[in-house]
Amino acid sequence: MAVRTGGSQDPGRDGPQRGATGRDGQVATGWVTPVAGEHRAPARRPRFAIVDVYDTILRLDALRSRFVDVGRPEHECDLFLARAARDGYALALSGTPGPFGEAGLQALRSTTHHLLSDEALHHVMDGFLSLPPHQDAELALARLASARIPTYALACGSGADAVAALDRAGLRTYLRGTLSTDDLGVVCPDPRAFTMACDALRAERERTVLISVHPGDVHGALRAGLLGGLAIRQSGGVPTTMDPPHVSAPRMDDVVEQLLALPG
CATH class of the missing domain: 3.40.50.1000 (HAD superfamily/HAD-like)
Structure with a gap:
């Protein structure tokens, strides 16, 4: 696994399960949520x-000025960030994850109604670097x-x-x-x-x-x-x-x- 220096997969706790079988052998309906704290780390000073x-x-709120730069209202920044996160999670949950930046770029296109040029889109996205x-x-x-x-x-x-x-x-x-x-x-x-x-x-x-x-x-x-x-x-x-x-x-x-x- 790459770690960018500066100077065995384990799913951890099981997620909610649908249709768990109870003690009586019947299939339960609804979501069965694991008990909170079941695998909780003890409160100790971290290493x-x-x-x-x-x-x-x-x-991230600094990106708002980039929206204004390209002639869009700054409140679209919040919508863009929410959509980018939503789409990134959706791709991951559907088993088709990819570079998060690509999901962000497409979310930016839809948020701005496909009205921005490629140059304007990249001006906004380049804001993540500064x-x-x-x-x-x-x-x-x-x-x-x-x-x-x-x-x-x-x-x-x-x-x-x-x-x-x-x-x-x-x-x-x-x-x-x-x-x-x-x-x-x-x-x-x-x-x-x-x-x-x-x-x-x-x-x-x-x-x-x-x-x-x-x-x-x-x-x-x-x-x-x-x-x-x-x-x-x-x-x-x-x-x-x-x-x-x-x-x-x-x-x-x-x-x-x-x-x-x-x-x-």
Whole structure:
């Protein structure tokens, strides 16, 4: 498995099963959800950290100005990002995954009603290479580095693009390397993405934390047996439909401080 340096597939917890057979031999109807916490990692100080890139470290809202540049309303940026994620997940779930960037490009075409030239489309997509960091991201990454926690970035899409963006933001110096869903061949929040990432890093899952602003990604990591740190600056809280993270806080650096305070 390729890990872009900076400076055995395991599906983890089983997902919901349809038509499970009960003790009486009858086929049950409805979804049978595994018991929350069945394979939950104990709350201990992590030895490795994996940090989501887009919207956790780098600000996706900066893409809005690119929409204005090409004559489109900036609110289309949010719709584009939602459609790109939806289509990427749909392709993965249907067994036809591909480069996430291609799904994003097609989502951009449909969001802008197929009115943009190729040059305009690529102007928007090139914005992913120059996203500014969130204010709390460097503080969090620097704190992990000072605590001697090997930290890796995990990007949805191209690893090369993520490396370029992190370089431009001046943050890759804090990272041991970068992983990407394109390289893994599995889209987050599929638990396999996190087990494969840990395998690539030779990191023990229950001592590896995923830090993200996306509750779904943290939920997938928890189901894979990792620790979970959720920065709620975007979601405002922890969804009750998902497994609770080991720690949560509004700011990414506060999440890191809580993780480092866990018992060793």
